[in-house]
Amino acid sequence: MDDLAALRQQYQDLLDRLQRNEREFRRLGRAVWRVQEDERRRLARELHDGVGQNLTAIKHRLAAITATLPEANADARAALEATIALCGDTLEDTRQLSRLLRPPVLDDLGLEAALRWLARSQGEASALDIAVDIGQLPPLDADLQTLLFRVAQEALNNIAKHAEASSVLLRLVVRGGLIQLQVADDGRGCDPDAALHSGGSGLGGMRERLRLYEGRLELHSATGEGTRLRAVVPLPD
Ligand SMILES: Nc1ncnc2c1ncn2[C@@H]1O[C@H](COP(=O)(O)OP(=O)(O)OP(=O)(O)O)[C@@H](O)[C@H]1O
Ligand SMILES: [Mg+2]
Structure with missing residues (x-):
């Protein structure tokens, strides 16, 4: 015993x-x-x-x-x-x-303004219609704001480079102690497993960064049905 x-x-x-x-x-x-x-x-x-x-x-x-x-x-x-x-x-x-x-708007005005700026400038540069839907957010620390901004930036870069999409929805909501960022496009879609293991530094880098904050990255897609990227991070206590 x-x-x-x-x-x-x-x-x-x-x-x-x-x-x-x-x-x-x-x-x-x-x-x-x-x-x-x-x-x-x-x-x-x-x-x-x-x-x-x-x-x-x-x-x-x-x-x-x-x-x-x-x-x-x-x-x-x-x-x-x-x-x-x-x-x-x-x-x-x-x-x-x-x-x-490093867009100054992120340091000066915070995540919401930075995401709206990003959507506007990416939309103009890539002829994409990017809708932004941001819910009520609690105060977020600077690291978390930067993390979510970088995820959105890479997701929109990927859409411009690979998706052949015409419209995008970027959503940021807080639910049950989690902050969730979703970027969905109506493009050609991809194989999520292959995309996550393609050797590109974008999605892999994003996933590693999210892990450092105990968060996770999900990619949902099928050929011809667009791609939905979802990043989920717990809010600090
Ligand atoms: N929104 C999307 N629509 C269609 N395919 C996508 C989308 N996002 C990613 N992919 C596919 O997933 C692959 C991996 O993406 P990832 O961001 O890791 O690498 P990359 O964009 O090719 O290179 P890097 O980001 O390092 O410049 C892409 O090469 C592309 O085939
Ligand atoms: Mg990429």
Whole structure:
């Protein structure tokens, strides 16, 4: 009987150690991910305020130089105008890249505004009709907001790249202590198992990140019937 009690105790100790290790693993994973997001935030600012502002200054200087050239100097004027246009395009690309790295709206106005912005800009860029339905949300910590934003961003990227869809519904609701993000499209669909194990870093990365927050990723789809991605994360106590 004593042996059995000792064995039970050993088993319990092992289980406790396993749970402690698991918690530590999650804590470390979240810390790595936080550093990555901080780095993205810094890069986004640097691109916007540093490179972006310099490009704006170059554009203005070129315009000022063009204005001093005589009308007769048509070749030089045309070359300068083409360079100004190139500067403008590069400036737009830089701003776009900066917003993709870390949209300021997420830090300034929070998840709901960021998701609405994402839907609008992705919808315009990919000619998709993206409806957004967001329920009443409790205050969410910054990590959880970033996590859900990144899931939505990857889901919409996938739709633009693979789905051949025309409309999308993005829903965020809280139910029974869980926060659920759903992104459903009416595109060509896929084999969910193959998609989750395709070697692409998108869905796999999303699933790993959700696991760090004790959440899960589900993919429901059949060929020709669209795809529904669902991320579920427990709300912290
Ligand atoms: N909404 C969707 N409609 C149709 N197929 C999809 C959809 N989302 C994902 N897939 C399929 O699942 C595969 C895996 O997606 P995943 O995001 O992991 O990788 P990827 O988009 O190909 O590459 P990455 O995200 O690393 O740039 C895709 O290659 C695509 O075939
Ligand atoms: Mg992808």
